[in-house]
Amino acid sequence: MIGGFLGAGKTTAVARLARHLTDRGTRVGLICNDQSSGLVDTVLLRSKGFSVEEITGGCFCCRFNSLLDAADNLRRASAPDLFLAEPVGSCTDLIATVSYPLRRIYGDRFTVAPLSVLIDPARAARILGLAEGRSFSEKVTYVYRKQLEEADLIVVNKCDAHPPALLERLASTIGDTFPRAQTFVCSVKEGTGVDAWFDAVLSMDSRDSRPLEIDYDRYAEGEALLGWLNCTVQLEADAPFDGNQTLVDLASGIRDRVVAQGGDIAHLKMTLDSRDGTGTLSVVSLVGNDGEPDLRESLLDRVDRGELVINLRAEADPAVLESVTREAVTSLSGVRATMEHLEQLRPGRPVPTHRMTQ
Structure with a gap:
C-alpha cells in the first residue's frame, strides 16, 4: 500500500x-480507493495503460471484502504478479485493519509489503512546526500524524520543488519524531531518488510493522471535518479552446472561492479528456490554499469538447464545495458546461471489517 494524506503525490x-515494475517484466494490478465514485486517479492510471480496479464508498479497512474482490478481478483479467493499492488520503490504522488481516487470514494468497506513507513537504513542515502558515484544525492534524506514526517507510516527496535546507530539516525531524520508520527523500514526479524507496518496498520486509494506538472517536471527528466532492462535466465550444489553460483557470477559480469561504483545500485534482482517440489527458493538481495549479499532463492540441472530472477535498462544508464548484464551472469563458454527475459528502465513521492488534 502507498498511503499518505491528500495531495502528497500517491497516485503519481x-x-x-x-x-518501473512493468519495464522490468513484472505484471502489476492497481487498486484505487475513494469515499465516492468518479475518481480522477482511475481515469489517469487507466490512460497510462494499467489494469485498474476502483473501490468506492469507504476506505480499504471498511471495504475489506471489496479489496479482496478487486484483487480477484485483476487476477482474472490480467494475472498480475503484484498489486499496488492506494488507500483514501484521510485513512489511517491500515496495519491493524488491512495488513494484518491480509497476512493472517489470507497469508496463503498475499505477501504484504511495508506500508509507505508519502508527505508533501510544505504541509508537513507546517504540521510539524518547522514553518509558519495556515494548516488544518487539530482533529484533522491528528489523522495526519497517525498516518506517519504507523508508517514503515516515510517518503518526503516533491524534493524538486523545495529547497534542500527545508528537506534536510524535515527528514531530520521525521527521523526524531517517528524513529521506527525509514525515511526517503525523492521526487516521484521527476523520478529523482526513488530507487532506494522502491528497493525498500519490494523487499517485502514488513516484519516490524506495528498497529497504532488510536482513538477512533478523534479519528472519526477529524475525517468528518473534511468535505468531499467528485463531479463529471461535459464541455463543448463552438470554436476550439485551450483545454490545458481552461483547467488551470478553473483550478484557480475554485481555490479562490474556497479560500473566500474560509475553507482549507487539502487537494484539488482535475482531468480533461478530449475523447479524440489519442489517449492524452490534461491533468491539473493543486495542494493547499496557497498552492498554484500544477499542469501535470497536457493535451497536444486545442479541443472543441471534452469530459472534465473534478475531485475536490477540503476542510469545509461539502455544500460550500458544491456551490463554489458550480459557480467556477459556470464562469468558464468560451465553453458550455453540462454537469452530468456530482457527489458531495463528509466521510462517515470508519468501522473496520477486521482489526487485529497482535
Missing part, C-alpha cells in the same frame, strides 16, 4: 512504481 507514486 503508484504510476511511477507501476511503470
Whole structure:
C-alpha cells in the first residue's frame, strides 16, 4: 500500500512504481480507493495503460471484502504478479485493519509489503512546526500524524520543488519524531531518488510493522471535518479552446472561492479528456490554499469538447464545495458546461471489517 494524506503525490507514486515494475517484466494490478465514485486517479492510471480496479464508498479497512474482490478481478483479467493499492488520503490504522488481516487470514494468497506513507513537504513542515502558515484544525492534524506514526517507510516527496535546507530539516525531524520508520527523500514526479524507496518496498520486509494506538472517536471527528466532492462535466465550444489553460483557470477559480469561504483545500485534482482517440489527458493538481495549479499532463492540441472530472477535498462544508464548484464551472469563458454527475459528502465513521492488534 502507498498511503499518505491528500495531495502528497500517491497516485503519481503508484504510476511511477507501476511503470518501473512493468519495464522490468513484472505484471502489476492497481487498486484505487475513494469515499465516492468518479475518481480522477482511475481515469489517469487507466490512460497510462494499467489494469485498474476502483473501490468506492469507504476506505480499504471498511471495504475489506471489496479489496479482496478487486484483487480477484485483476487476477482474472490480467494475472498480475503484484498489486499496488492506494488507500483514501484521510485513512489511517491500515496495519491493524488491512495488513494484518491480509497476512493472517489470507497469508496463503498475499505477501504484504511495508506500508509507505508519502508527505508533501510544505504541509508537513507546517504540521510539524518547522514553518509558519495556515494548516488544518487539530482533529484533522491528528489523522495526519497517525498516518506517519504507523508508517514503515516515510517518503518526503516533491524534493524538486523545495529547497534542500527545508528537506534536510524535515527528514531530520521525521527521523526524531517517528524513529521506527525509514525515511526517503525523492521526487516521484521527476523520478529523482526513488530507487532506494522502491528497493525498500519490494523487499517485502514488513516484519516490524506495528498497529497504532488510536482513538477512533478523534479519528472519526477529524475525517468528518473534511468535505468531499467528485463531479463529471461535459464541455463543448463552438470554436476550439485551450483545454490545458481552461483547467488551470478553473483550478484557480475554485481555490479562490474556497479560500473566500474560509475553507482549507487539502487537494484539488482535475482531468480533461478530449475523447479524440489519442489517449492524452490534461491533468491539473493543486495542494493547499496557497498552492498554484500544477499542469501535470497536457493535451497536444486545442479541443472543441471534452469530459472534465473534478475531485475536490477540503476542510469545509461539502455544500460550500458544491456551490463554489458550480459557480467556477459556470464562469468558464468560451465553453458550455453540462454537469452530468456530482457527489458531495463528509466521510462517515470508519468501522473496520477486521482489526487485529497482535
